[in-house]
Amino acid sequence: MTGPSLDDFVEMPDEVDDETAEQLADQATETQDMTGEVCPYPQVEAKKAIQTLDSGELLVQETDHVPSTENVPRAVGDDADARVWRSGSGLYRIFLRKR
Amino acid sequence: MSGVDELTPNEVRARLAADAEFDLVDIRDREDFEDAPIDGAENVPVDELEAVVEEREWADEVVVACYVGETSVQAARLIDHYADDAEVASLTGGYEAWDDS
Numbered sequence: 001m002t003g004p005s006l007d008d009f010v011e012m013p014d015e016v017d018d019e020t021a022e023q024l025a026d027q028a029t030e031t032q033d034m035t036g037e038v039c040p041y042p043q044v045e046a047k048k049a050i051q052t053l054d055s056g057e058l059l060v061q062e063t064d065h066v067p068s069t070e071n072v073p074r075a076v077g078d079d080a081d082a083r084v085w086r087s088g089s090g091l092y093r094i095f096l097r098k099r
Numbered sequence: 100m101s102g103v104d105e106l107t108p109n110e111v112r113a114r115l116a117a118d119a120e121f122d123l124v125d126i127r128d129r130e131d132f133e134d135a136p137i138d139g140a141e142n143v144p145v146d147e148l149e150a151v152v153e154e155r156e157w158a159d160e161v162v163v164a165c166y167v168g169e170t171s172v173q174a175a176r177l178i179d180h181y182a183d184d185a186e187v188a189s190l191t192g193g194y195e196a197w198d199d200s
Contacts, residue, residue, distance in 0.1 A: 005149055009176035038128055038145065039170045067145065067170040074169065 012069035013082040016095070021085035024095050029057040035064045035091070042068045043075035046096060050076045053098040061094045069094055103175040104188040108200040111162055111190060115139045121160035126174050127194065137164055137197055145174055157182035168193035 016024065025031075030049055034042040042063055049059050059080070061072060072094050073082030080096040087093075114121055115138070125132050125140040132142040143151065145165070161178055165171035171189040179187040190197065 003153065004177070004180055006145070006173060006177050009180070010173050040166045043167070043169070067173045070173065071169040 007066050010066050010070045012084045012092075013073050014084070016083050016085045018085070021093060021095075024058065024083075024085075025060055025093065027058050028060040029053055030059050032059070032061045034061050034068065037063070038065050039067060039071060042072050046072045046094075047075050050079050050096060050098055055098055057098050059096040059098070061096070063092050063094065064090050066092070068092070072096070103172060103179055104186065105168075105172075105191045106162055106188045107191050108197045111197075112200075114160075114162075119160070120158055121162060122158040123162050123164065124174075124178075125164045125194075126171060127164075127166055131166065131194075135194060135198065137194060140164060145170055148174055148177065152177055152181045157185045159185055161185050161187045162190055163187070164190040164197070165193045167195050 032045055032049060042061060046059065046061055053059060069084045069092050076096055080098050083095045085093045111123065123140040125137050125142050126145040126148060128144050129142060157178065161182060163171040163175040163178065168189060168191050171193060175187045175189045
């Protein structure tokens with residue numbers, strides 16, 4: 001494919017740079033490895049995990065499924081603030097800070 | 100980025116009942132599709148969609164389905180970019196809504 005790919009049609013939340021992503025990863029209360037998993041499992045697991053966190057705690061979800069970078073933040077809705085880091089090699093980290 | 104239309108399961112079933120010519124594309128992975136297919140749908144897993152979206156001949160109307168109707172919106176945006184003049188829509192609520200209705 002020479003033109004736009006699926007990445008270009010996913011409306012992901014604000015992106016963070018590499019340094020910020022490392023700092024956030026160190027703060028994680030819980031990390032979920034969702035590589036290889038597709039909808040709806042990442043959304044379901046994120047919603048379950050967010051419910052167990054206290055306000056201010058951080059859930060990090062690792063994914064290689066680009067649509068999850070839009071769908072997971074949407075699934076948790078107003079329960080968390082979302083940011084995303086893209087590695088550049090197909091791996092993404094979604095940071096969800098419980099409100 | 101433009102949005103895409105959404106169609107309810109009943110609207111899609113009405114098109115199927117009327118033998119309307121459209122592509123009903125289910126982008127769930129093969130295992131999920133085989134376990135619980137949507138009647139009349141063709142399975143093109145989302146991870147394989149990019150490989151065919153540009154070259155494929157799309158019908159004048161395309162409806163995209165996934166599990167809960169979220170990834171299908173993104174896939175529909177992609178198809179809408181490549182499918183000249185086609186009306187591309189997402190199945191509202193995906194398979195779950197289809198199965199419940």
